[in-house]
Amino acid sequence: MKLKLRIWRQAGPNAPGRLVDYAADDVSSDMSFLEMLDVVNEGLVKKGEDAIAFDSDCREGICGMCSLVVNGVPHGPDRGTTVCQLHMRRFKDGDSITIEPWRAKAFPVVKDLVVDRSAFDRLIAAGGYVSINVGGAPDGNAILIPKDVAETAMDSAACIGCGACVAACKNASAHLFMSAKITHLSLLPQGQQERSGRVAAMIAQADAEGFGSCSNEGECEAVCPKEIPISNIARMTREYVRSLLTSR
Ligand code: SF4
Ligand code: FES
Secondary structure (H helix, E strand, O other): OOEEEEEEEOOOOOOOOEEEEEEEOOOOOOOEHHHHHHHHHHHHHHOOOOOOOOOOOOOOOOOOOOOEEEOOEEOOOOOOOOHHHOEHHHOOOOOEEEEEEOOEOOEOEEEOOEEOOHHHHHHHHHHOOOOOOOOOOOOOOOOOOOHHHHHHHHHHHOOOOOOHHHHHOOOOEOHHHHHHHHHHHHHOHHHOOOHHHHHHHHHHHHHHHOOEOOOOOOHHHHHOOOOOOOHHHHHHHHHHHHHHHHOO
């Protein structure tokens, strides 16, 4: 395939950015999207030009590092899929593809397609953890947890912290990300000790980081590669009201 690429280039956090056109020839439909960018970069390096900076690590949908907006959609056109798992067979010969970084005030551009997502680390540091000493790994049946509760908690724990939910939201809200952590920990016995403080601290930190609030658009759920449901945000709101009532 021959493709026309328009890629966001930005030399640094304070440099002006712009979309630059590149031609990608000899693209195999078997390549992953990131392999296609690797090939484009090899061509740039051979010509002595600066390679396009983009994030990736596992390239198998589990680490949350890849973060590209493809034709306006975080992680691209396939639902429930990270951009590292997107394949070029999804595109046709002659297609134009625009590639941009996550765009949110709380995720400033570092270079080209790489953004700084350390704001998520600070949200987790504010409350997304269990700090009690739970000792060694207990026997599987030592703490009885109903199967449906365990499954809901583990489905929420599937969040990989990629930030696509923020990038898709017109308010740049981190509510889906936070609600995944809060749902995961509030459902399990080990998360009860810090349950009230957790939600209040995470929401206060999200405000301080510049994330917006939720207006129930549902864009976050639509692009989430782990299909975290927006109903988690309703649970987070209930947890927040509960924390206000129980902290008095
Ligand atoms: S909720 Fe989904 S989109 Fe948001 S950070 Fe977690 S995995 Fe990524
Ligand atoms: S590179 Fe790890 S999830 Fe995409």
